[in-house]
Amino acid sequence: MIDPSLACFLEEGLGIHLGVSDAGLEPQGARAIAATVDADGAHLTVYLATVAAARLRPALQSNGRVAVSFGRPIDDRACQVKGELVGISDADAGARPAIEAQWQGYLTNLAQIGIPRAVFAGWTMWPATAIRLRVTALFEQTPGPDAGARLP
Amino acid sequence: MTPTLESLATCFQGLLPAQFFTCSADGVPNAAYLSHVDYVDASHVALSFQFFNKSRRNIAENPRAMVMVPDPDTGQGWCLRLRYVRSETSGPLFDRMALRIEAIASYCGLKGIFKLRAADVYEVLGIEAAPEETGLAPVDSQGRARASREANPIFTITALQDLASRLHGADSLEALVDSILEGLDTSFGFKHSMMLVPTEEEGVLVTIATRGYAEDGAGAEVRHGEGIGGLVAEARKPIRVSGLMRGMLYALAMHKAARATSPAAPVRRIALPGLPNPESQLGVPLLVRGELVGVLCLESEVPYRFHEEDKASIELLGSYLAIAIQNVQWQEREAEASQTTTESPAPPSPVPGSTPGPPTRGIVYYEGDDAILVDDEYLIRGLPARILWRLLRVRETTGREEFTNRELRLDKSLQLPEWKDNLESRLLLLRRRLDEKRPDIRIVPRGRGRFALQVTAPLTLTTRE
Known part of the structure; x- marks a missing residue:
């Protein structure tokens, strides 16, 4: 279960990556652009540029198990959410402002560590695909000896 | 493709x-x-x-x-x-x-x-x-489009010729190290640099020249393994760090996590001249036949300033610079062999009660710490401190103000190493430290292997344990 405090962190505009693996145990991954946590804390929706989601879709549909890493560049606080696929759909236009706000928050974070926004001007954000997961486990990932420890 | x-x-x-x-x-x-x-x-x-x-x-x-x-x-x-x-x-x-x-x-x-x-x-x-991370034309640290490295090389023949000509014109260790740092700036665009040399104390380096920093920094010491200069000296290998801020954030995040489980994590900053927020650092050992002559360190606020080819070129250049440094030290030593000590009278001491002159400087040599303090402020320690103390004592007792490197080498009380004493670099360090901290006591070169001690303030000399 994602508690409200962790949900705030996950939705603040972070570096997000989604990892999957196909039936042949070949790992794959892509950059995601935003995430939202359901009020129940048991479900997470991760938004990917549709060009990225297309690459992962076969593995997602064949395996269904997903890992999502979240990292804040300015202090490297990070965690990982493990989950199982509930559904894949086109992101609703109504969700776009919230997605864009998170994305801009992430780019601002990168700018704070000296990476100019112009570097990411070519990164795709829209159209986006929503990948809805049922959360199965949470892990600490901030670099250090506790990285990998299970979060309550 | x-x-x-x-x-x-x-x-x-x-x-x-x-x-x-x-x-x-x-x-x-x-x-x-x-x-x-x-x-x-x-x-x-x-x-x-x-x-x-x-x-x-x-x-x-x-x-x-x-x-x-x-x-x-x-x-x-x-x-x-x-x-x-x-x-x-x-x-x-x-x-x-x-x-x-x-x-x-x-x-x-x-x-x-x-x-x-x-x-x-x-x-x-x-x-x-990755189709979601589409690239654009290269941009610089301000986000402006920048020319590729191939289209705008740094280590051109012209730049190397310019540096070589500067080095050939240098007739002393001081002129040489200054030429090196100036050449790296004007010919190659490396604006922030420093040179460190080994001291007589095992595992310690001292800064003898810097360029591009607010503080001169001469005399700043670093132990082997500390900072990029100390690590280069310890490993005797070039080290290049890009994205220092990211790396530091990562290290600090790990430290924070580690401290929660292990309380014994000291936090210490090394007092060396440097940029407040460096993003890239490059350090190369200056080696001659395996002997460490010095360490050259470059810094930049640009995250990816030193490319792989820069490291390779500076490493190559480092061997050349190391030989040049060693050669100029030998030349100075040969020249001093023909020098004799010249007696010269001390300038008249200011008469108490006459026209107001500069204030008296209280100079104390602490034997235990092998260090000199002037007016209670730390000046220098180790061999440069012993040299200065000797010069000041000779001047006080004999009035002599002209000295030679040779007489220092022959003075057993200074405890110069028998082999490769690096006297020239110690004198350069002492001179720079005095210029920065005590301009009323100066060491002025008088040609190869000779120098004068110029003092423009009354002094009191005290020895303490």
Whole structure:
């Protein structure tokens, strides 16, 4: 279960990556652009540029198990959410402002560590695909000896 | 067209975090940030292994992995399909990766806290562009489009000729080190630099020249293993760090996490001249036949200032500079062999009660610490302190103000090393330190192997335990 405090962190505009693996145990991954946590804390929706989601879709549909890493560049606080696929759909236009706000928050974070926004001007954000997961486990990932420890 | 690994060199500088995807034997994926991906050869990369974690356990079960690395110049993301090959715990690759981690940790004052357990080597099975991370033309640190390195090379023949001509014109150690740093600035654009030399104390370096900093910094000391200069001296290998801020944030995050479980984590900053927020550092050892003559350190606020070819070129240049430094020291020593001590009277001492003159300087030599304080302010220690104390005592007792390097070499009380005493660099350091801190006591060169002690304030000399 994602508690409200962790949900705030996950939705603040972070570096997000989604990892999957196909039936042949070949790992794959892509950059995601935003995430939202359901009020129940048991479900997470991760938004990917549709060009990225297309690459992962076969593995997602064949395996269904997903890992999502979240990292804040300015202090490297990070965690990982493990989950199982509930559904894949086109992101609703109504969700776009919230997605864009998170994305801009992430780019601002990168700018704070000296990476100019112009570097990411070519990164795709829209159209986006929503990948809805049922959360199965949470892990600490901030670099250090506790990285990998299970979060309550 | 599939790019080569060599063409992705900028992606392996740690400027942007890489993402590592693995999968357990039962099909559970894992996604984690990586501190460092290093280029090994045309078909292999190495990943830093610092902690036992899920990624490492997955690799033990299933050697396949994927790493995503963005190009910090263009923004283009690349997906590298990998297969684990081996772990290296020693050798050049391991040393290079460990030194980078040590350099960043040391800069944060956290040296020795983080250890590289292994450099994990992976074969690169495929490289694909990530369509969600489309690249643009290269941009500079302000986000402006910049010319490629190929179109705008730094180490041109003209620049090298310019540097060589500066070095040939230098007739003393002081002129030479200043020419080197000035040439690196004006001919190559490396604005912030410093040169350190070994002291008579084992494992200690001292700064003898700097360029581009607010403080001159002469006399600032660093121990082997501390900061990039100390690490270069210890390893006797060049070290290049890019994306220092990112690396420091990563190190500090680890430190914070480590401190929660281990309270013995000292925080210490090294007092050396330096940029307040360096992003790139490059240090090269100046070696002549295996002997460390000095260390040259360059810094920049640009995250990826020193490219691979810069490291190689500066390393090559370093051998040339080391020989030049050693040669000028030999030349000065040969010249001094023909010198004799010249007696000259001391200038008239100011008469108490006459026209108001400069205030009296209280100079104290602390024998126990081998250090000199002027008006209770630390000036210098070690061999330069002993030299200054001798000069001041001779001047006080005989009135003599002209000295030669040769007489210093013959004075056993100074305890100069029998072999390779580096007297010239100690005199240069002393001179710079006096110029910066006590301009009323000056050491003025009088030709090769000779110098004068010029004092324009009344002095009181005291020895203490």
